[in-house]
Amino acid sequence: MDRAALISNVKGLSQGNLGVPLLLLAIMAMVTLPVPPFLLDVLFTFNIALSIVVLLVSVYSLRPLDFAVFPTILLVATLMRLALNVASTRVVLLYGHEGGDAAGKVIEAFGSVVIGGNYVVGIVVFLILVIINFVVVTKGAGRISEVSARFTLDAMPGKQMAIDADLNAGLINQEEAKERRQDVTQEADFYGAMDGASKFVRGDAVAGILILVINILGGLMIGMVQHNLSFDLAAEYYSLLTIGDGLVAQIPSLLLSTAAAIMVTRQNSSQDMGKQIFSQMFGSPKALTVAAVILFIMGIVPGMPHVAFLSLAALAGGAAWLFHKRSLERQAAQEERASAETEQAAEQAEEAKELDWDDVMPVDMIGLEVGYRLIPMVDKLQGGQLLNRIKGVRKKLSQDLGFLVPSVHIRDNLDLMPGAYRITLMGVVAGEAEIYPDRDLAINPGQVFGTLKGVEVKDPAFGLDATWIESGQREHAQTLGYTVVDASTVVATHLNQILQNHAHELLGHEEVQQLLDMLAKSSPKLVEELVPGKLSISALLKVLQSLLMEHVPLKDFRSIAEALSDAVTRTQDPVVLTAAVRVAISRLIVQTINGSEPELPVITMDPQLEQLLLGSVQQSQQAGEDGMVLEPGMAERLQSSLIEAAKKQEMLGNAAVLLVAAPVRPLMAKFVRYGEQVIHVLSYQEIPENKRITIVATVGGQNG
Template structure:
């Protein structure tokens, strides 16, 4: 047995609901134009008058309930359309009044008749005075004041716009906000400027509407007298009763919604951003009991004067006293207890309890807690924020936020810089003392006493001294820093050496998006084809580990795009980019007109390294421990003799193995392949590692310039 169901025909309401919402405004505007041009019956005119009043009340309620001005950012446009509706109704009602006014009050619609008969008692002279008073209140008091506030607010907001944009840029550079938060704040700043600029112009709508209402009333009165006496043979009194009364009622019908919209505009532009609506904001600020007792006393004193109406003043004083008593009692009541927290099972473990999403953490012993105490100025937080901003500028991408916390695993005066849960730097400082560092400028026999130590950042001899000896230390040539600066500088050096580990896919995506806005074709040549996000992240991390930062993305991406045209092999691409950007590498240790101090390997030693064992996983040569120790010893000795950085020049196949050997054990030596030496860079050979002393002396008696 089968059955079929015939679908019910779609109702007209369903078809109407299917009309796109984007057509509502165009249809509404054409309806307003039709009101101005086409004659409409009195019943339809009454409906539109009631709709106009309802819209004005709704706009006023939304304005009063908004928590901040931007919550009603569409108000200027709403004010425009409400003004157009009111003017269209004025035109339509003028046509009805002038054409059918001689037939009686009901001919113009019941709304106009009711306003003319009820509000002014049928006396058009009284109606004229009431209309004039409403015009004065609207134009001179409310509209003029709201217009002035809008003008000043727009000027102040536009003047403050560059400062707000710079503050957002500073916050994102310091890592105080994320990219999405900064984007949202920029959008709010832009919307705020547009809103107050629009409100400055929208206030002219209200003023122009009031002037139009005055002119329309004048036209209705003059034309009503003329039409009544000439076309319909009425006397002046009869024409005044018939036409002028309806004209005044028509003006009052339009003026009441206009007054409501003026109040809404004034309420919007005079608002101050708050978490409460206007009623809650005013009520909360009037809830102080100290303000109501003087009111009760003054009203009571005035009520005791014999000439005053005691039946009004004394009850008002009693009400004020009751309000004071109630507010005072409520203020003295204890705060309500917080809702009990739902008990958690003892065996429940949340992911947040065992996972730390912060990549970089600075841990402090309990004796260093004062460095992050807000009462003492939190000097360490300020320093850490500064180095994070500086590192972000040097590396070319925004570093994730750091975390500072205490640790019971550390001694009282110790600290540790953790990256991904692994310690990359440790040290000890003396809280309440200063570190005087001997950077080479200290005079012999200085006489400064203190606790001997080594500067953790640059391994220079130093002394922990009392703050009172600061001036003495500076006079003797010491560099004096506080404990917070010692920790921050050490963290800066450690993070700079491991900066490539701070670069993740999210940072790369944001970095690429910034470059895409300036060079979209260049970005398309690299990612996502042939390098997807993961491969691009790996490549950029490798380049950063080799000392090539991301602060100048366009040359880096250009070199990367050219290398990818030849091959997509990872190691070959890295070597090609390094060779292309070799001036940037060399500039870290020598200027363009300064001779680069280079060290080479003896041909036999280099041949032994290249011809020795090979790591099957990476294909790189393996350096024997004794050979590696000898190379490190001689490299450090040459760096000490030259008192500055040097470069070890090797064959390209040996660069990676030797760079991994000396990176952390000889930080003053940079390993470069022969292909990475800039052609225009002058060089001076200062030593040959692994050669006999006589051969080394012959190889570089005074240095060779090229």
């Protein structure tokens, strides 16, 4: 072994990698070698301390995954406790005839002090502890672990789809999505491990009973036969030591079982268990008030212990009064804050200036109007998340399109239904829907395994079947395969879809000038030569809007400008300039459609029909007109066959791409733009050299 490897191994051992082998060696030593009573005392004390620490960590963990190593700790602690049982059994049977502290001070203390030296009482206490541990705590924790593991595994596909939906809507980035997917996997692994670990605890309880019986019987035989003790004396010595040994093992076992039950019954929260209990049980003084009244009535009944009942009634009543007082103070502070805000708004209204052009409200490029029930969704003070979601949508969309998407102006509209919202572009309604802010929307992605109770609607963004469900049904809906999102995500996704489809309307002269200013920082000569020397901003705007209309991003604005600078010397026609730009950025266009796949499945047109369209386009150009002449029946058949071919591609998970000749491409793109399916129209010149074309369908023939 070289020096570097030796140093690495020593460093790993110094960081704790030696702990597990040493622990296994210690367990084997306790099972096979005699352990002195003093060392037994130390190990039993360490076992109790470890159980207390594990229980407290379970109590203070905010969510189960904060203590994901718990199943492993549970297994190791159980093995160590069983090894201690074997070691203590050996000492009890070898030296139990000496009585007293023959097996150590800890066992003696539990055998004499805890149960008063009465082995009958000790057996009863031991059996009660075993029953509590085995029948109540361990059995319940095991059942919860089993059910939680099954439901967590069933809900994994729905949770994964919800993460993908948030990622596609721009609400989270790739790192956050990766972290959430890892949490989902770890949660399933945790509950599965807890289901298995609970079986070790139940086996430990059974082993405790067997060890007790074996120790007592074995002790009686050894004491009476080998050491000539009387039956009474042997029963006293060995029973007290055996019961002390059993209690020393069962109390840590009960603590660990309680910790396991706490972990599997915990809910993800930002508060520890103590704060949750205090806020949820004593947040309202009504329960304490009623309890105080009932205790008082029971306390004044003749024959009842008056002091105990009346004292607790006074304590509950005092706590209720204190919580009520705090609630009133909190409410008064909120009212004072609201009054101050109202006075400030009134003062600002009084200082209003004279009427001028600032009072003429311009039309918002992007507007969102909400009904009065949706106001809390856009109010951060009331915990509304919609503003952050909209900000995420704008950021993601700006990065994808290549220019800064204008801000969204939000206002309330009393003319709308209370739960309705409306999205406007340039003052014109682009989309509207009604939502339920206190519910979640379960969207049917195409294959689910059951139905849900709720309000059945259509998803506003994509028109899929969906159901508004109560928040408590979220896990059940995800288990059935539904994609479940909250009301804020529904609005943000709808807004994102509308802005993508109308991106060309959001680009204006100011945005084009900003693009030129950004390009001028890296390529000043290119911008100086292009605008306004060769091309006006208005002509450039038309070209860029044509690209956005066909979902072509403007991220590579430098290549767009270079292509225009070269093509503008030959023509000023925006259609021809757009075609030249598309060829220059063809790799970006195809990557946007098909990603990095080496093959591009395409739909082609029947050669006779394509020649007919080419002739029609050429005749229109010679006549000085734009467009092509297509017989209505043929146009209808062509549209139907295109839709059918696009649906087949969608079923296969591929984008629908129509490949045509360059002169026909702009008119065919306009022909399919407003159809039911999204069809990308490319010309032969726009296919990159590194892409292999696969023809999957031909449309426009006699049969198509």
